[in-house]
Amino acid sequence: MDVTISPSRLSGRVRAPPSKSYTHRAILAAGYGDGATVRNPLFGADPRATMRAVRAYGGTVQARDDSVEIEGFRGTPQPPDDVIECANSGTTMRLVTATAALCDGLAVLTGDDSLRSRPQGPLLAALSDLGARAESTRGNGQAPLVVGGPIPGGSVAIPGDVSSQYITALLMAGAVSERGIDIELTTELKSAPYVEITLDVLSAFSIDVERTPEGFRVPGNQTYDASEYSVPGDFSSISYLLAAGVLCGEELTVTGAQPSAQGDSAIVEIVERMGGAVEWEREGGEIRTSASELTGIEVGVGDTPDLLPTIAVLGAAAGGETRITDCEHVRYKETDRVSAMATELEKMGAVVEEEEDKLTVVGEETDLVGTAVEGYDDHRIVMALSVAGLVAEGETTVEGAEHVDVSFPDFFDVLSGLGADVSS
Numbered sequence: 093m094d095v096t097i098s099p100s101r102l103s104g105r106v107r108a109p110p111s112k113s114y115t116h117r118a119i120l121a122a123g124y125g126d127g128a129t130v131r132n133p134l135f136g137a138d139p140r141a142t143m144r145a146v147r148a149y150g151g152t153v154q155a156r157d158d159s160v161e162i163e164g165f166r167g168t169p170q171p172p173d174d175v176i177e178c179a180n181s182g183t184t185m186r187l188v189t190a191t192a193a194l195c196d197g198l199a200v201l202t203g204d205d206s207l208r209s210r211p212q213g214p215l216l217a218a219l220s221d222l223g224a225r226a227e228s229t230r231g232n233g234q235a236p237l238v239v240g241g242p243i244p245g246g247s248v249a250i251p252g253d254v255s256s257q258y259i260t261a262l263l264m265a266g267a268v269s270e271r272g273i274d275i276e277l278t279t280e281l282k283s284a285p286y287v288e289i290t291l292d293v294l295s296a297f298s299i300d301v302e303r304t305p306e307g308f309r310v311p312g313n314q315t316y317d318a319s320e321y322s323v324p325g326d327f328s329s330i331s332y333l334l335a336a337g338v339l340c341g342e343e344l345t346v347t348g349a350q351p352s353a354q355g356d357s358a359i360v361e362i363v364e365r366m367g368g369a370v371e372w373e374r375e376g377g378e379i380r381t382s383a384s385e386l387t388g389i390e391v392g393v394g395d396t397p398d399l400l401p402t403i404a405v406l407g408a409a410a411g412g413e414t415r416i417t418d419c420e421h422v423r424y425k426e427t428d429r430v431s432a433m434a435t436e437l438e439k440m441g442a443v444v445e446e447e448e449d450k451l452t453v454v455g456e457e458t459d460l461v462g463t464a465v466e467g468y469d470d471h472r473i474v475m476a477l478s479v480a481g482l483v484a485e486g487e488t489t490v491e492g493a494e495h496v497d498v499s500f501p502d503f504f505d506v507l508s509g510l511g512a513d514v515s516s
Contacts, residue, residue: 095493095504097481098462098513101383102341106333106506108325108348110134112499113286116142116183117260117293118321120191122162123151124268125297125316130160132323137497138181145188148172149195164316167268171197171240178203178235180426180469180498182210183257189215189239190261193224194269198240206426206469208235215258218250219243222273245271245312252281252307253421260290263310267299272312274304281307282421285355285395292353296321325349325377327356329500331402332475334359336507337381338368339409339483344510350377355395362403365389366410386410388455394418397425400451401476404433407453408442408460409483420449427468436465436477440484460484467492471499478504482512 115134122128123146133139135155143153146162149169154161169191176192178185178201185201189212192199202208213233219226222243229236245266250258259275266273281287287308291301298317302309325348337344351357351374360379363370366386372379388410393400400422407414422429434446441461443454462484467474469492481488493516496503508514 093494093516094489094491095478095514095516096487096489097478098487099484100340100482100512102336102510102512103343104510105345105347106510108333108346109329109500110323111326111354112136112138112328113183113289113354114293114323115139116187117290118323119143119146119160119162120187120264121293121297121316122321123149123164124167124264125164125318126166127151127163128318129320130162130323131320132158133160134323134326134499136499136501137179138183138499141177141179141181141184142188145176145178145184145191148174148176149191167315169195171195172199175200175202178207180204180207182207182426185235186212186215186255186257187261187264189237190219190265192239193219193222193226193241193243194265195240196242198225198238200236200238202236210234211254211424212237214250214254215261218248218258218262221248222246243269245269245273247274247276249276249278251279252277253279254424256281256283256286259287259308263290263294263301263308266310266312267294267314267316269312272310274309275307277307282394283397285353288353324352326499327354327359328398330379331356331359331399332479332503334363334370334379334381335402335406335479336482338363338370338384338386339479341382343380343382346379348377349379350374356399358396359399359402362391362399363406366406388412388414388453390415390417392418393422397422398472400429401433401472404437404451404453405476405480407455408437408458408480410455412456414453414455416451418449419451426470427473429470429473432468432470432473433476436473437480439463439465440480440488462486462488464489464491467495469495471495475500475503478507
């Protein structure tokens with residue numbers, strides 16, 4: 093599906109969608125235990141993949157209007173009857189690959205073309221070191237994967253600069269292993285706030301994790317225990333709403349934005365640094381914003397890779413240069429988001445310089461012009477380019493708009509409700 097967006101002025105109130113990162117972890121945590129009710133979950137394509145995995149390992153999942161009721165597999169996942177289809181969800185694949193290493197038998201995990209191109213090798217190597225069978229069927233460290241156990245636990249070394257999801261996977265599985273898992277990080281941990289989200293959820297489910305000089309240790313033989321869990325609002329999704337607000341908002345208020353462990357809440361400070369009119373009432377969870385004259389800044393995204401597409405669009409509409417640094421790992425998401433944003437913003441008239449670990453957008457030399465842009469089957473690219481379309485001259489057509497279902501299923505309905513000129 094394609095959508096066409098024209099220049100617009102936005103106003104009104106909108107509630108932030110639930111956090112995808114918290115939803116994944118809460119659903120799997122409930123699966124590892126006796127079960128729980130997960131309230132205010134994100135009913136997107138990626139969390140549905142994690143729900144399927146919990147069912148595949150022997151749990152039951154019942155979706156309600158605003159909750160998910162889960163009966164868990166009590167720390168002992170069963171070998172699945174069929175292949176676990178992770179679709180486009182890298183979080184699902186990595187987290188439940190470690191779950192498979194607890195099975196007394198084998199699991200096969202796969203996904204779509206994009207997911208089958210993403211790196212899983214460091215996690216497979218770590219699970220092999222812990223005693224699991226953990227293989228890529230093509231021998232290239234990519235899905236399809238064949239994984240089985242059960243692993244007893246132990247010590248393992250793994251890089252921290254490829255994906256923090258490897259660390260999350262080992263922590264969650266290690267808590268119900270016999271001996272627990274000691275994790276030594278062999279490189280700097282990138283995207284560290286996502287591990288903080290994991291620790292937040294594990295604590296809510298009564299799981300203890302220790303920080304060590306080398307990394308983390310999760311004791312074994314623990315029990316996931318929580319009767320219910322409420323998912324907070326998603327700051328990755330809020331970033332598109334804030335960007336729209338400071339680019340073309342008359343007065344736009346986002347609710348459901350309470351502080352949490354999400355690193356992407358940094359978008360508020362980033363917009364403020366660029367000169368955006370933003371007021372965050374933290375206790376009430378409301379962010380108010382309006383159209384502002386922006387100035388380019390330098391910002392590192394080592395801990396906030398999902399913000400790169402949003403910042404790139406803000407930079408294209410700002411004065412001066414916006415330099416996004418520490419972004420090489422952003423190339424290993426659903427698509428190479430560094431290259432994708434450079435290519436598509438250039439189509440819209442932006443002056444962009446792409447380096448391996450840096451993206452520079454020269455806003456002072458940019459007048460955005462509507463055109464047809466590719467979404468790369470990537471929800472974050474689609475949403476960021478749609479925001480750019482709100483301030484580009486003429487019409488912007490974004491291809492593959494249906495992929496917003498991954499994290500913000502009603503994104504275009506929300507934009508339309510705020511006054512955006514959107515058609516499909």
